[in-house]
Amino acid sequence: MQDNELFVILNPHAAKGKAKKQEDMIRTLLGAGGKEVVLYHTEIGNGAERVAFQAAMDGRKVIIAAGGDGTVNEVANGILKAVTLHNIPSPALGVIPIGRGNDFAWGMQIPKPVKEACEVILAGKTRVIDAGVTYGGNYPEGRFFVNGQGVGFEPLVNFLASEFKHVSGTPSYVFALIRILIHYPAPYTVELTLDDQVLNLKTQQLSICNGRRMGSAFLMGPDALFDDGYFDVVYANAPVPSRRMVPLALTFLSGKQVKQKEFSVARVKKLVMKSSDFAMPVHVDGEEISKGCMEFRTELLESILPVFC
Template structure:
């Protein structure tokens, strides 16, 4: 099988040594070509070309942003009414060796966050021919793999992007500090969001909303943070929408999110774990993020779940 290894050399935990180890290990299983990304959007371009030239496997060594680019390069613009028209020929298999800071997508699939361990894991999975189909989601004309959101998390992603541009690493500590600052800046603002899901009355007065395609929503180092624990790659979307920004209402919810095995509940929280779509509108432009990348401000977004959209090299149960 011909394979393309896409490496983002600027990702948090990618190194030339890890790249070379991965390429050497893969050569025992597949005919591998290695390409490093050089600019934003390059991973999508490489994935699109590899798909068109019949490459059977794409391995991503980078963070969640690089994975997102590759997925969008493979599948093209989402057109749910005509999925058969999205691509030309069979879609290559996808594998990920983590190289970013959070690596939410790979870890949600059961891939070890350590690149060396993940490399050995990938070789074993290739030997066993182990793979699984997963669902994806889309909104605003592009795909996302694990989560998207309007409001608070988008503000955090925007601030982290600015910090990265200034040379600051996207560490868990920086994410927490940024999230706390964003929360208190937004706490005095009026809610602008209305959430609509099939089978439920519209929920208004929402300050921020997370939409998940998998669980956990993110990781703090090795600790999973699960906003919709019953959402997964084999279900519809999870929705987590808060109707309060008060400290008294928020702290119990945060405590639940950080407690393993908890099922977040609050009278100020609207949460559903399996819906095919969700429409969120805002009375004023509000930030949107997908897979940790800040997209921009929107007033209306529809999120759609697509089952069995992609086949990945991963343990049968992530």
């Protein structure tokens, strides 16, 4: 495979279909330095994960996700499946953030303007980051993630925000938050194992953070680092009454929830969460793991994925 080739996986449906309008600009910008640009459109039933997996197996050195966090997650899953199952060197992941939330790109300080994001890729500087893999729900065989995993209240907001037809970005999450607060969720009675520590508690919210931000605006793990060898797990340590949820939800905008008595933080490499009463909604990088599962386990994969930044 030629070293000057850039393999781009573009999701034309990202950002409510606006991403497709960026295709010509992406080709021009990436090809300006003499690089050969190979661009592939994702399609329903023929998504980014399968294409990225095959590209990695074919020995491509650079695989670029042009889309939102969902596209990045799929491309990362394809790459990491090839790396972990077949023990091949990891291609470098490039990101052109043209999606709804772009939380991973924000955390990696990848600029949002297409021109600047392409310049980052062409500069060739990479950072090797950790990733996560979770087992449970719709993915008993495992699904990888690069930014974060949410359980409980946050996935409910995320799932609802993705259903809005004409609203995207931060407003979609704010509207979804208001809707969820009207139908306030009951706490889950769980056994939570953090590395080797076992906790029994009632909780409505848990975030497993590799990156700092989720939901386009919420600093779920304000101190998380992509390459420190740990997840930051931020969780409600007791049921939060409905009268406290709105003021607490606002603290997530600045990351100050970690200073509130209702929340605890742990830095771990693996965890298991089991509910004994209600099924738990779970997502990774905004992608559905389950609308409701009773158990999952998550593990950190240290220093596994080089990313242009």
